[in-house]
Amino acid sequence: MIKGGGASTAPSALLLVGYGRSGSTIIGSALGSHPRLFHAGELLWLPRRLKDPERYCSCGSLLAECDFWLEVLDKLAARCGPRAIADLGRLSDQFDHRRWTWTHALRALASKSSEAAEHAALNLALYNAIAQVSGADTVVDTSKLPARALLLATADPVGIRIMHLIRGHRSAIASLKRKHKKDPRAGIPQDRNGRSAAWTSAAWLRRNLECEALAARTPKATFRRVRYEEFINDPKCGLSAVAEFLGIEPEAFSTKINVREQHIFAGNRIRMQGFLSLEPKTINVDHLPAHDRVIGDALTALGRWHYKW
Numbered sequence: 001m002i003k004g005g006g007a008s009t010a011p012s013a014l015l016l017v018g019y020g021r022s023g024s025t026i027i028g029s030a031l032g033s034h035p036r037l038f039h040a041g042e043l044l045w046l047p048r049r050l051k052d053p054e055r056y057c058s059c060g061s062l063l064a065e066c067d068f069w070l071e072v073l074d075k076l077a078a079r080c081g082p083r084a085i086a087d088l089g090r091l092s093d094q095f096d097h098r099r100w101t102w103t104h105a106l107r108a109l110a111s112k113s114s115e116a117a118e119h120a121a122l123n124l125a126l127y128n129a130i131a132q133v134s135g136a137d138t139v140v141d142t143s144k145l146p147a148r149a150l151l152l153a154t155a156d157p158v159g160i161r162i163m164h165l166i167r168g169h170r171s172a173i174a175s176l177k178r179k180h181k182k183d184p185r186a187g188i189p190q191d192r193n194g195r196s197a198a199w200t201s202a203a204w205l206r207r208n209l210e211c212e213a214l215a216a217r218t219p220k221a222t223f224r225r226v227r228y229e230e231f232i233n234d235p236k237c238g239l240s241a242v243a244e245f246l247g248i249e250p251e252a253f254s255t256k257i258n259v260r261e262q263h264i265f266a267g268n269r270i271r272m273q274g275f276l277s278l279e280p281k282t283i284n285v286d287h288l289p290a291h292d293r294v295i296g297d298a299l300t301a302l303g304r305w306h307y308k309w
C-alpha cells in the first residue's frame, strides 16, 4: 500500500518511549492506519532479527523474505553503502542492546562520540529509506528506549518527535507474569518464563525515570506524554491528540486495522493477528494477587507519586 501525499513539514519519525508491555504495538498499529504515518515497530531489533530464520513479519512473510524490508535495505545500501545494515547492527549492539543505555548515551554525547553520531545518522537514513518505500511522511518507531530517542533527537531535533507511553505498573506485572511457549508464526519467537512482580516493578520505575530525564532534555513542543489507559478508554480522542502533535489531519485514522498491510517484525504477538480493532474499553487489573499488588505498589511508589495515581 502506497501512502503519503502530505505536506513536507511532517516530522520524519515519531519515537515511542516507555516500558515494555505499554501497549505500543496496538497504539503503533492504530497510528499506522493513517496514510501519512508508517508503523515500523521496534526498529532497534531490525539488524538482529534479519538474521533470525524463524522471524515472521506481520504481512505473513518471513522477515528475511519480506519484499518491503528487502526494498528498504536496498534503499539504505544505495544511500549509505553495502555495509550499512551491518554497521547499524554493530552500533545498535553498542548503544541499544547493552546495560545502562541511558548513562552510556549521556557519556557519548558529552564526549561527542563519532560512533554515537554514526548510530544516529544510520537510523535517520533508515527512516528515510522506510519513508521512500512506504510513501509515508513519518515513521513510527516503537523501540521504546529513552537513550536511543535522546541520541536520535539530539542529531535531528527538528525531524524527531517523542511520545512517552505510560501504562500502569499493575498491567505490566500481570502481563510479564504470564509464561509463553515458543510459536514463531504466532509472534512468540522463544519460550518465555514469567517475571516476578518485584523484577517488573523495579524495571518499570527505572525505565519511566529515564523517560522523565529525557523529557527534561527535550523541547516541550517535540515531547508528549500519553497514558495508555486514557488512550484506550477513548481511542478517537487519543488519536486526535497525536494528530495535533504531529500536525496531521485526524480524520484519516482508523480504529479497524489491517495489520497484514503493515510490516511489523517485533513487538507484542498481536501483530500476527491479521486484524485489530481498537474499541473503547476500561482497563481492570485488580485481579492481581494481593502480594503482587503490595510489592508492585511499594516499589513503584516514587513513579506513581510523580504521575499522581
Ligand SMILES: [Zn+2]
Binding pocket: 057, 058, 059, 060, 061, 066, 067, 068, 069, 262, 263, 264
Ligand atoms: Zn512484511
